[in-house]
Amino acid sequence: xxxxxxxxxxxxxxxxxxxxxxxxxxxxxxEVRHGEVLIKILWLSLDPYMRGRMSKAKSYAxxxxxxDVIVGGAVGKVINSQTHEYKEGDIVEGFTLGWQEYAIxxxxxIRKINPDLAPxxxxxxxxxxxGMTAFFGLLHIGKPIPGDTVxxxxxxxxxxxxxxxxxxxxxCHVVGIAGGKEKxxxxxxxxxxxxxxxxxxxxxxxxxxxxCPNGVNVYxxxxxxxxxxxxxxxxxxxxxxAVCGVISQYNLTAPEPGLRTHRAMLTxxxxxxxxxxxxxxxxxxxxxxxxxxxxKEGKIIYKEDVVEGLEKAPEAFIGLMNxxxxxxLLVKVSD
Ligand SMILES: NC(=O)c1ccc[n+]([C@@H]2O[C@H](COP(=O)([O-])OP(=O)(O)OC[C@H]3O[C@@H](n4cnc5c(N)ncnc54)[C@H](OP(=O)(O)O)[C@@H]3O)[C@@H](O)[C@H]2O)c1
Numbered sequence: 379x380x381x382x383x384x385x386x387x388x389x390x391x392x393x394x395x396x397x398x399x400x401x402x403x404x405x406x407x408x409e410v411r412h413g414e415v416l417i418k419i420l421w422l423s424l425d426p427y428m429r430g431r432m433s434k435a436k437s438y439a440x441x442x443x444x445x446d447v448i449v450g451g452a453v454g455k456v457i458n459s460q461t462h463e464y465k466e467g468d469i470v471e472g473f474t475l476g477w478q479e480y481a482i483x484x485x486x487x488i489r490k491i492n493p494d495l496a497p498x499x500x501x502x503x504x505x506x507x508x509g510m511t512a513f514f515g516l517l518h519i520g521k522p523i524p525g526d527t528v529x530x531x532x533x534x535x536x537x538x539x540x541x542x543x544x545x546x547x548x549x550c551h552v553v554g555i556a557g558g559k560e561k562x563x564x565x566x567x568x569x570x571x572x573x574x575x576x577x578x579x580x581x582x583x584x585x586x587x588x589x590c591p592n593g594v595n596v597y598x599x600x601x602x603x604x605x606x607x608x609x610x611x612x613x614x615x616x617x618x619x620a621v622c623g624v625i626s627q628y629n630l631t632a633p634e635p636g637l638r639t640h641r642a643m644l645t646x647x648x649x650x651x652x653x654x655x656x657x658x659x660x661x662x663x664x665x666x667x668x669x670x671x672x673x674k675e676g677k678i679i680y681k682e683d684v685v686e687g688l689e690k691a692p693e694a695f696i697g698l699m700n701x702x703x704x705x706x707l708l709v710k711v712s713d
Contacts, residue, residue, distance in 0.1 A: 382407045383688055385402055385478065387432055387448055388401035391629075395429070395696050414461070417475060417481045419454040419479055420469075420710070422691060423450060423452060423706075425507070426625045428449075432448075451471065451472065451475065464488075469490070469501075472488040479688060479712065495670060496673065499682065503536060508536035508706060509540055512544060515620050516541050516598055516620065522545055523548075526550045527551045527590045528541075528553070529590065529594045531554075534564055535556075542571050546571070557576065557701045558576060573589035590612055593614030596618050602624030603624070605626070619651070681706065685708070686709075688711045
């Protein structure tokens, strides 16, 4: 009898999630039935959108109920398959495998990973959802051209670090916004961004004037809130704002008053467009091939922040909401 350790949403978080909103339990795994696959979870992907699952507010991800296992992306190994599509030992990635040691799923909810291509956890990082978000969000929504000034917020995170590097490959002047000197030094010294703004310790407006003297042509917005207000005030003519995420708003219990942006959009003839990575699902193969090529050529590097042990997932998730992660946040569950 297989015992499964699982992390539940015990109570629906109000505002910033707390450790007491989560509960770790052990339960017995049911038998694997015809048409199902039993997966041993190896890596969890912790992503900001999961805060939306914990809320009842309208979101693109289905809401969890109190007592549910936390749903999220993961990479695992097939240890029992009652299907034709998968065999024991296959490495797979699934968007709904969840915070647990084992999951039983149907083939439609997973995809096979080639472990020879790259470390398997990249299937939920640079060669997975965050990578595709950066690739298609920047190129299809931001539409940068060489010489453009591209600003990206949450710039050292899973998506942001890739957005800036793709923009550099495309010949753009790249300015990252991140919290703290260590993250900003990483952006300029290691990732070769042209400039970085430490929004926690520097005046964002002054720094934007300094680093974007001709205005901002593309803003890849991961955060919303006051950082976005500042960037909107610096848009250049025909600027494109790609609205990817608003993490500064995810834990608010009441809407935050903000800038009225229509005047800036009007006078600059600018465009704001929200997007969800899934809208590009039919084209993922193109993005994955290109990202894998750039990694092989050394044009893209990626930083991971690895936390060991399933039981550490709640604390790590709370850290993600507070900027404690430095790079793509992963939980290593098992070897
Ligand atoms: N549209 C889509 O399909 C899609 C897909 C994937 C992700 N996203 C969104 O993209 C954004 C980035 O996701 P990610 O996975 O790459 O996460 P991440 O950047 O790896 O981690 C989140 C980062 O957000 C920053 N942050 C947290 N609270 C903040 C606040 N109040 N103000 C400013 N920055 C704050 C922190 O960095 P600092 O230390 O720099 O503050 C933190 O490290 C999120 O908003 C996410 O929801 C959207």
